[in-house]
Amino acid sequence: MRKEDTVKLISAEGFEFVIDKRAAMVSQTIRNMLTSPGSFAEREHGEVTFPEISTTILEKICQYFYWSLQFASGKDTEFPIEPELTLELMMAANYLHT
Amino acid sequence: MGSQKKRNFQIEAFKHRVVVDPKYADKTWKILEHAIHEIYNHNASGLSFEELYRNAYNMVLHKFGEKLYSGLVSTMTSHLKDISKFIEAAQGGLFLEELNRKWADHNKALQMIRDILMYMDRTFIPSTHKTPVHELGLNLWRDNIIHSSKIQTRLLNTLLELVLRERNGEVINRGLMRNIIKMLMDLGSSVYQEDFEKPFLEVSADFYRVESQKFIECCDCADYLKKAERRLNEEMERVSQYLDAKSEVKITNVVEKEMIANHMLRLVHMENSGLVNMLLDDKYDDLGRMYNLFRRVPNGLSTIREVMTSHIRDTGKHLVTDPERLRDPVEFVQRLLDEKDKYDRIIGSSFNNDKTFQNALTSSFEYFINLNPRSPEFISLFVDDKLRKGLKGVSEEDVEIILDKVMMLFRYLQEKDVFEKYYKQHLAKRLLSGKTVSDDAERSLIVKLKTECGYQFTCKLEGMFTDMKTSQDTMQGFNSAHGADLGDGPTLAVTVLTTGSWPTQPSITCNLPTEMLALCEKFRSYYLGTHTGRRLTWQTNMGTADIKATFAKGQKHELHVSTYQMCVLMLFNNADRLSYKEIEQATEIPASDLKRCMQSMACVKGKNVLRKEPMSKDIGEDDVFFVNDKFTNKLYKVKIGTVVAQKETEPEKQETRQRVEEDRKPQIEAAIVRIMKSRRVLDHNNLIAEVTKQLQSRFLANPVEIKKRIESLIERDFLERDNVDRKLYRYLA
Numbered sequence: 001m002r003k004e005d006t007v008k009l010i011s012a013e014g015f016e017f018v019i020d021k022r023a024a025m026v027s028q029t030i031r032n033m034l035t036s037p038g039s040f041a042e043r044e045h046g047e048v049t050f051p052e053i054s055t056t057i058l059e060k061i062c063q064y065f066y067w068s069l070q071f072a073s074g075k076d077t078e079f080p081i082e083p084e085l086t087l088e089l090m091m092a093a094n095y096l097h098t
Numbered sequence: 099m100g101s102q103k104k105r106n107f108q109i110e111a112f113k114h115r116v117v118v119d120p121k122y123a124d125k126t127w128k129i130l131e132h133a134i135h136e137i138y139n140h141n142a143s144g145l146s147f148e149e150l151y152r153n154a155y156n157m158v159l160h161k162f163g164e165k166l167y168s169g170l171v172s173t174m175t176s177h178l179k180d181i182s183k184f185i186e187a188a189q190g191g192l193f194l195e196e197l198n199r200k201w202a203d204h205n206k207a208l209q210m211i212r213d214i215l216m217y218m219d220r221t222f223i224p225s226t227h228k229t230p231v232h233e234l235g236l237n238l239w240r241d242n243i244i245h246s247s248k249i250q251t252r253l254l255n256t257l258l259e260l261v262l263r264e265r266n267g268e269v270i271n272r273g274l275m276r277n278i279i280k281m282l283m284d285l286g287s288s289v290y291q292e293d294f295e296k297p298f299l300e301v302s303a304d305f306y307r308v309e310s311q312k313f314i315e316c317c318d319c320a321d322y323l324k325k326a327e328r329r330l331n332e333e334m335e336r337v338s339q340y341l342d343a344k345s346e347v348k349i350t351n352v353v354e355k356e357m358i359a360n361h362m363l364r365l366v367h368m369e370n371s372g373l374v375n376m377l378l379d380d381k382y383d384d385l386g387r388m389y390n391l392f393r394r395v396p397n398g399l400s401t402i403r404e405v406m407t408s409h410i411r412d413t414g415k416h417l418v419t420d421p422e423r424l425r426d427p428v429e430f431v432q433r434l435l436d437e438k439d440k441y442d443r444i445i446g447s448s449f450n451n452d453k454t455f456q457n458a459l460t461s462s463f464e465y466f467i468n469l470n471p472r473s474p475e476f477i478s479l480f481v482d483d484k485l486r487k488g489l490k491g492v493s494e495e496d497v498e499i500i501l502d503k504v505m506m507l508f509r510y511l512q513e514k515d516v517f518e519k520y521y522k523q524h525l526a527k528r529l530l531s532g533k534t535v536s537d538d539a540e541r542s543l544i545v546k547l548k549t550e551c552g553y554q555f556t557c558k559l560e561g562m563f564t565d566m567k568t569s570q571d572t573m574q575g576f577n578s579a580h581g582a583d584l585g586d587g588p589t590l591a592v593t594v595l596t597t598g599s600w601p602t603q604p605s606i607t608c609n610l611p612t613e614m615l616a617l618c619e620k621f622r623s624y625y626l627g628t629h630t631g632r633r634l635t636w637q638t639n640m641g642t643a644d645i646k647a648t649f650a651k652g653q654k655h656e657l658h659v660s661t662y663q664m665c666v667l668m669l670f671n672n673a674d675r676l677s678y679k680e681i682e683q684a685t686e687i688p689a690s691d692l693k694r695c696m697q698s699m700a701c702v703k704g705k706n707v708l709r710k711e712p713m714s715k716d717i718g719e720d721d722v723f724f725v726n727d728k729f730t731n732k733l734y735k736v737k738i739g740t741v742v743a744q745k746e747t748e749p750e751k752q753e754t755r756q757r758v759e760e761d762r763k764p765q766i767e768a769a770i771v772r773i774m775k776s777r778r779v780l781d782h783n784n785l786i787a788e789v790t791k792q793l794q795s796r797f798l799a800n801p802v803e804i805k806k807r808i809e810s811l812i813e814r815d816f817l818e819r820d821n822v823d824r825k826l827y828r829y830l831a
Contacts, residue, residue: 028216029151029216032147032151032213032216033147033148033151033213036147036209036210036213036214037206037209037210038137038142038143038206038207038209038210039142039143040142040143040145040146040147040210041143041144041145041146041147042146042147042148043147044143048147048148049146049148050148051152052152095152095155095217097216097217097220
């Protein structure tokens with residue numbers, strides 16, 4: 001996959017997740033970051049830092065992005081969520097407008 | 099997250115992190131405010147979207163939405179005020195460009211700001227019913243730039259000035275124009291309408307009022323229409339190039355009203371170039387232009403239609419009543435056809451084949467054709483002429499076309515039964531004299547008449563054809579039975595006409611020469627031998643004969659003459675000179691016929707097989723006739739026509755008219771009885787109306803005549819008047 005087609009998501013702890021842009025754009029917030037006119041740093045460097053999202057949550061979120069892409073193409077499966085992550089996940093989802 | 103809805107969680111109120119720093123809100127806002135400044139200064143590349151978004155997100159989350167929103171409003175307003183000053187300072191032509199550039203900048207900045215503040219747009223704004231960021235940005239632009247006192251009128255004047263310059267033929271920057279107009283439209287349709295469209299329409303109306311006045315004073319109608327059409331197209335093009343599509347109707351309405359509707363009558367009646375002149379000169383393009391332009395305005399087409407109708411009626415009336423034209427019926431009908439063709443072409447090529455125009459044309463023709471009571475006769479004469487000789491060498495399709503045209507004129511006639519009368523007479527003459535050119539054409543016309551008027555109308559005409567055919571067979575039979583014992587004597591060709599089918603007049607049979615008489619007797623016994631129970635009477639006034647004649651110097655000719663003329667000529671086999679009286683006595687030909695037949699043999703140059711004394715143009719009772727020994731003619735066969743009046747003479751006309759009236763009576767009665775039989779009871783006015791309607795396809799029944807017929811039917815106990823209501827008729831079975 002070419003570099004222009006990926007985006008690097010960085011967690012509060014500094015872990016980097018390189019994922020498909022299309023998957024990342026499941027989040028409306030990330031979509032805006034990458035498409036807003038003008039030249040925000042994120043768009044120029046192709047990476048986004050989330051100082052308020054922990055690695056565990058960001059990993060789960062990335063899984064969700066890919067699951068959602070598949071789900072959107074019609075595959076009806078469940079997305080497993082561990083109950084202890086629920087609260088933080090919901091906050092992140094609100095933030096990311098997912 | 100999609101799949102969570104299936105699990106049953108108790109959602110507890112979310113506890114926000116307590117904000118420790120009391121200056122938190124101010125600090126966060128400062129960051130955002132700075133970012134907005136940077137964005138407006140094209141300096142956004144260093145900014146982190148995530149950071150700005152997170153700050154705005156947290157402000158809203160921590161109940162500082164109000165502060166964020168009002169901060170945005172005041173920051174943006176102050177930026178716009180600066181921009182406004184900048185635009186105001188632009189010189190002359192740069193003004194629009196500067197405005198356009200700043201507008202593009204603002205749009206881009208607005209987009210970025212909205213993205214950063216998306217969380218506020220999503221949650222805070224709907225719950226507090228505030229204006230969303232994007233719309234807010236547009237409103238602020240409108241209030242601070244477009245409606246700023248130093249820009250508003252300048253902008254409008256600049257735009258109108260550009261349109262005016264374009265109307266005057268200059269080239270303007272349409273792209274720039276389009277962007278500015280698009281901006282006004284983006285700011286809301288009311289901005290576009292109030293700040294541009296309304297004044298634009300007013301100025302346009304003034305412009306076209308002045309211009310149309312100028313044009314109409316100095317242009318003829320065709321030129322004016324060309325100019326109007328061009329203006330109209332220009333305006334439509336302008337709309338498609340840089341105005342709101344919805345403006346098209348409005349601006350074209352302005353042009354239509356100012357350039358067309360206001361001058362419509364003057365244009366149509368313009369001297370030497372108005373509608374009538376266009377019609378006269380077949381100006382298809384100009385007429386088409388007028389049609390297309392006038393169609394756009396109320397009453398436009400009806401104006402054209404009325405003028406055209408009255409013009410056609412006038413010329414038509416002149417055509418059918420001008421005594422000069424009435425001399426030659428063929429020419430008369432040809433002119434009608436030409437006139438019809440002319441207008442068919444105009445309506446076809448210029449008036450879009452408009453049904454209403456076709457109807458107007460039809461009704462005009464119906465109107466003036468029936469002004470002349472002789473139209474039915476003339477149309478029949480026209481057909482007669484065509485079927486006698488006019489169609490020689492013409493292809494079958496062309497014959498059909500001519501016949502169709504005749505049928506069209508026929509349709510316009512109110513007195514179709516009069517036409518039938520004449521047609522019958524003319525057809526009989528054609529058939530008996532063997533003059534008809536094409537049997538197919540004859541039959542084709544009959545079929546057309548049949549489809550138009552029904553079986554009843556043509557059954558007698560068809561009977562005539564049948565008689566011709568049967569007579570041929572009869573003669574074949576007669577000749578094969580008696581041909582042998584006829585020897586060198588005269589041959590006979592008889593056409594047996596069914597009484598009723600043919601327009602026969604009761605005529606006194608003349609005395610045939612003895613040679614002929616014997617032959618006729620033979621035929622009579624042959625015919626009655628094969629058909630019992632019939633009666634034959636000789637119609638000597640309708641026959642023809644071919645005679646071989648040898649003149650004094652030995653020159654031989656074959657003379658084609660009428661039966662009457664044959665009778666007269668045969669007398670000269672036994673006498674050198676005969677007086678009129680002697681001839682009259684010997685032949686017993688009715689006086690008027692005899693005079694005509696003598697005239698054609700003695701007074702027509704080149705056909706004068708007889709001489710008479712005294713030499714004069716007319717036949718007198720005391721004239722004496724000799725065989726003209728000096729008769730010469732280049733041709734062996736000489737056809738001697740009887741002096742026949744092609745058109746009917748006045749008394750003949752009266753007679754035909756009377757017969758027509760006579761024939762109408764039973765038809766009216768039949769119609770009355772038919773109607774009453776189905777209705778049983780009907781009042782006077784309705785009965786008259788229905789009878790008229792039923793007979794319309796044949797003739798226009800006169801109400802007075804219908805009334806007479808009703809009375810006659812009452813007398814004969816077909817109907818009775820109601821005892822109470824005398825206006826009511828009752829059918830008596």
